Amino acid sequence: MMRIPRIVIAGTHSGCGKTTIASGIMAALTARGLNVQPFKIGPDFIDPSHHTRICGRPSRNLDPFMMGENGCTETFTRACAGADIAVIEGVMGMYDGVDGTDVSSTAQVARILACPVILVADVRGMSRSVHALIQGFAGFDPAITFAGVIFNHIGSARHREMIEAAGTIRSFGWIPRNEEIRLASRHLGLVMAGESDSLKSSGAILEEHGDIGGIIAAARAAPPLPVRRPETPPGQIPSVRIGVALDDAFCFYYQDNLDHLRNAGAELVFFSPLADHLPEADMLYFGGGYPELHLPALESAPCTRELENAVRNGILVYGECGGLMYLSREVQAEKTYRMAGLLPADTEMTRKIQALGYVQGSVVSDAAILALDTPLTGHEFHYSRLLPDMDARYALILTRGKGIDHGRDGLFAKNTLGMYTHAYFTRPLARELVGSAGRSRIQD
Secondary structure (H helix, E strand, O other): OEOOOEEEEEEOOOOOOHHHHHHHHHHHHHHOOOOEEEEEEOOOOHHHHHHHHHHOOOOEEEOHHHHHHHHHHHHHHHHOOOOOEEEEEOOOOOOOOHHHOOOOOHHHHHHHOOOEEEEEEEOOOOOOHHHHHHHHHHHHOOOOEEEEEEEEEEOOHHHHHHHHOOOOOOEEEEEEOOHHHOOOEEOOEEOOHHHOOOOOOHHHHHHHHEOHHHHHHHHHOOOOEOOOOOOOOOOOOOOEEEEEEOOOOEEEOOHHHHHHHHHOOEEEEEEOOOOOOOOOOOEEEEOEEOHHHOHHHHHHOHHHHHHHHHHHOOOEEEEEOHHHHHHOOEEEOOOEEEOOOOOOEEEEEOOOOOEEEEEEEEEOOOOOOOOOOOEEEEEEEEOEEEEEOOOOEEEEEEEEOOEOEOOEEEEEEOOEEEEOOEEOOOHHHHHHHHHHHHHHHHHO
C-alpha cells in the first residue's frame, strides 16, 4: 500500500478558474518546501506545461479512456515516488466525461485514486445561490469524498459576507477577482508555460486568500492506495536512439510516451527543428505543437533541408498533428511555406476547428513503423486541414475520430508516417516503435 497525500481540484464548469487555482495551490505548496507531483486529468498538453514549470517535476496526464483505470493507477504511483503531495487538476466540469458519460471525467479519476475533491466555484453573479450549486455537486455521486470548496472571483468584502452567511460546507479559499493571473488564449487554447508568466503570482494569492494548511490536511486524509507495480525496465544499454523534436514549434508530448519509449530500450535525444541540425538517430519523432506560428523559421531551418536525405538513409520518421503538418510539402497560411516534403500532401490552415475529440483505430497497412493490426488510442484537436494526393496511402482506419480524411489517418510514404492523432503510447505500442527503429538500424 502507498500512502501519498493527494487532492483533486475540480471545477463546476470549464472556465471557472480551476487551472489558476490548481496552479496556485501547486506554487504555494512548492514555496513551503514540499515536493509537489502535479497531474492533469484528460488529454491536455498545455496545463501540464504550467504545472511542470511551477513544481519542477514533470506533470502527468491521467486519462482512463486512453490509459485504462489500471494505467491511471500505475502512472500515478510511479510518478509520485519521492513526492510529498500530489495535486491533480480536473477537466471541464467535475462530472463531464466522454459523450456525456462518466468516462475520463474528474469524478472517475477521483474514485479510481480514492482522492478527496475540492470544488472550484465561480461566484460571479451569485451569492446564496452558489450553495445550491455546491450541494448538487457534493451529493450527485456518494462515492466521491467531497472535502470542500474554493470560492473564485469574489468581487468584494460584501460579496464574501453574503456567501458566508448561507455557508454549509467547508471553505478552502476566497479568491478575489484578478484578471492579471488569467492565462492568455489563442485559437488552439491557452499559451504554453514558456510564453507566459501570468501564473507566477498565483501561489502568493492562494497563500493569502486560501487555506493551504487545510488543503494539506485534506490531502493527508486520503486513504492508502494499492500500488500497481510497473513493469521493470529492461536495464540494458539502450538499443536504439530516437530523436525527439522539442522547442516552441513542437512541444505536445505525453510524459508517459517518453517514459515508455525509454523503458522499451530507447535513448531519447532532444533537438530543436527551429535551430538544430538533425541528430544521429534511428527514428525521429515530431510531436504536436504550434508550427504554424514558426513557419518562416521552419522553412529555412537546417532540419527541414536534411530530412529527405535522412529518410533516404533509412531513418524512420514519425509525426503527430503539428509534426504531420511539418512533414507535408507545404503549409498554406497567410503565405505558403515550404516544409519537409516527406509526405504526399499539402496543409492548409483554417479559421474553424477541424476536429476535436478522442480517437480509436488500428493499423490496416504495414507502414514500416507500426505493424498490421496495432491498436491505437489518442486524441485529436486541430485547425489545419491536410490535402493529400489522390493516390495517398493511409495506415490507420479509425472507429472513432476524423483523422486526416473521414476516419482515415496515418499518411505514409517510404519510412515516414504522419497522423493527426496524438497517440497515447501503451507499453506494447512503445515496444513496437522501438522495435521498428531497431530493425531499421539492422537493415541500414
